[in-house]
Amino acid sequence: MIKSCQFMIFGATGNLTYLKLLPAIYGLYKEGELCNAFQLVCIGRKRLNLDQYLESLDLKYTKQLEFETFKNHIIYKQMDFSDKKSYECLQDYLGAKNWIFYLATAPRYFETITTYLNDYGYLKEIVGFRRIVFEKPFGANFHDAKSINKHISKILEESQIFRIDHYLGKEMIQNILLTRAYNSFFELLWHHDAIDYFEIVISEKSGVKNRGGYYDQSGAMKDMVQNHMFQIVSLLAMDLPETLIPESIQEEKAKVLKKIEVTDNIVIGQYNGYLNEKGIDEKSKTETFVALEVKVHTKRWKDVPFYLKTGKAMVEKYAHIVVHFKKNHTLAKDNILVIQVQPEEGIMLRVNSKEPGVSNNVTPVMMDYCHSCLKYGDEPSAYGRLLLDIILGDKSLFASWSEIESSWLAIDKLQKPELVIYDKNKPWESHIVLEKGWWQRD
Numbered sequence: 360m361i362k363s364c365q366f367m368i369f370g371a372t373g374n375l376t377y378l379k380l381l382p383a384i385y386g387l388y389k390e391g392e393l394c395n396a397f398q399l400v401c402i403g404r405k406r407l408n409l410d411q412y413l414e415s416l417d418l419k420y421t422k423q424l425e426f427e428t429f430k431n432h433i434i435y436k437q438m439d440f441s442d443k444k445s446y447e448c449l450q451d452y453l454g455a456k457n458w459i460f461y462l463a464t465a466p467r468y469f470e471t472i473t474t475y476l477n478d479y480g481y482l483k484e485i486v487g488f489r490r491i492v493f494e495k496p497f498g499a500n501f502h503d504a505k506s507i508n509k510h511i512s513k514i515l516e517e518s519q520i521f522r523i524d525h526y527l528g529k530e531m532i533q534n535i536l537l538t539r540a541y542n543s544f545f546e547l548l549w550h551h552d553a554i555d556y557f558e559i560v561i562s563e564k565s566g567v568k569n570r571g572g573y574y575d576q577s578g579a580m581k582d583m584v585q586n587h588m589f590q591i592v593s594l595l596a597m598d599l600p601e602t603l604i605p606e607s608i609q610e611e612k613a614k615v616l617k618k619i620e621v622t623d624n625i626v627i628g629q630y631n632g633y634l635n636e637k638g639i640d641e642k643s644k645t646e647t648f649v650a651l652e653v654k655v656h657t658k659r660w661k662d663v664p665f666y667l668k669t670g671k672a673m674v675e676k677y678a679h680i681v682v683h684f685k686k687n688h689t690l691a692k693d694n695i696l697v698i699q700v701q702p703e704e705g706i707m708l709r710v711n712s713k714e715p716g717v718s719n720n721v722t723p724v725m726m727d728y729c730h731s732c733l734k735y736g737d738e739p740s741a742y743g744r745l746l747l748d749i750i751l752g753d754k755s756l757f758a759s760w761s762e763i764e765s766s767w768l769a770i771d772k773l774q775k776p777e778l779v780i781y782d783k784n785k786p787w788e789s790h791i792v793l794e795k796g797w798w799q800r801d
């Protein structure tokens with residue numbers, strides 16, 4: 360289906376646009392998802408002409424044949440977000456069309472950009488839609504997020520607001536709900552009588568790379584836990600609505616996040632060498648690793664811990680979710696359901712089975728489904744999928760204000776423990792968490 364839609368990206372000379380947004384829009388273009396007349400207005404602060412901007416992309420895909428036609432749709436516009444006058448000339452591009460304004464910027468610009476776009480009348484939905492995408496993090500803490508939300512809600516209808524968390528666009532994160540909804544045996548066991556605990560791990564091999572300035576203000580707790588990881592908890596813990604429509608999904612997730620509590624079981628760490636990275640305060644106490652226990656205070660999840668772990672400079676890059684079912688026999692291993700998010704995508708189930716041969720010994724075996732193996736062609740990236748949903752106005756994979764509000768409240772309440780320094784790319788277990796004893800219950 361060809362989508363008639365134009366994009367205006369604020370922050371188009373930033374890391375996010377270069378690495379994620381432009382490749383995603385280009386991917387949609389190549390797949391024939393965008394109409395021939397689409398425009399992509401890229402706004403950055405750097406003084407560049409269009410050729411210089413295109414050269415600055417310097418990515419593998421710009422050498423592809425299709426890029427030659429794609430680039431004809433790009434317009435580069437230099438401006439400072441806080442200069443109201445410079446918004447005036449944007450009307451040259453904004454005709455009677457559907458527009459998506461993508462704020463790929465720090466949240467401190469959300470109010471300013473929305474206000475000025477509104478002052479010039481660009482957000483009125485007279486002909487076609489006007490939707491604004493707010494990148495994560497939505498605010499720097501609860502009060503900041505609340506003030507942003509109050510401000511934008513005065514200007515925009517809720518249907519125009521898209522609070523993005525790209526993790527929700529990942530195939531296997533989307534698959535959490537579908538696996539639960541369409542496999543009766545999982546849903547029948549999806550409660551505290553049958554599940555012992557959940558484990559959610561997002562492990563990154565790299566350090567802060569060139570994003571030190573941003574990361575040092577944020578740390579793992581605000582960069583990963585408040586948004587991606589709490590969203591995953593909400594998908595695992597929510598009650599399934601009768602129909603999986605966007606409003607019901609958001610409502611059920613919000614109910615979970617209202618009941619979320621981070622317990623005193625927290626470990627935070629910082630990798631050795633972090634203080635020497637570019638953009639980092641030399642006395643920084645920012646955590647690059649966090650492991651914590653979360654409880655969801657609902658009947659369904661009575662006494663079931665959700666263990667969350669995420670860190671930079673770990674041994675491997677991977678993300679997975681493990682559901683540990685209660686054991687029914689001392690000799691058996693616990694049944695586990697593993698949802699692999701990256702790098703491979705798939706689902707594994709550990710069951711206990713008879714060993715082949717004459718004995719009656721039982722041994723754990725993994726049933727393994729490889730989701731990524733079945734993919735064909737260039738499937739849209741997480742950002743590509745989410746952009747398509749924005750065009751369609753489908754908010755199933757976006758966060759409501761209520762979800763964000765509860766997530767910030769839970770994080771802001773936290774008392775951080777003392778920071779542990781750990782060695783880069785060494786097993787985290789030996790340094791940080793295992794000695795505390797609560798993380799792995801196997």
Ligand SMILES: NC(=O)c1ccc[n+]([C@@H]2O[C@H](COP(=O)([O-])OP(=O)(O)OC[C@H]3O[C@@H](n4cnc5c(N)ncnc54)[C@H](OP(=O)(O)O)[C@@H]3O)[C@@H](O)[C@H]2O)c1
Pocket residue numbers: 369370371372373374375376378379402403404405438439440441463464465466494495496570573
């Ligand atoms: N990078 C990622 O993978 C990623 C992933 C998820 C979320 N995010 C979030 O997305 C936001 C942007 O991230 P990023 O990594 O792209 O940041 P970045 O590399 O620092 O880029 C910021 C962008 O904003 C522009 N900008 C800043 N102040 C401006 C001003 N006053 N007027 C006009 N333009 C201005 C910069 O323009 P100039 O460079 O021309 O000065 C640049 O285009 C952040 O909140 C980040 O947390 C990033």
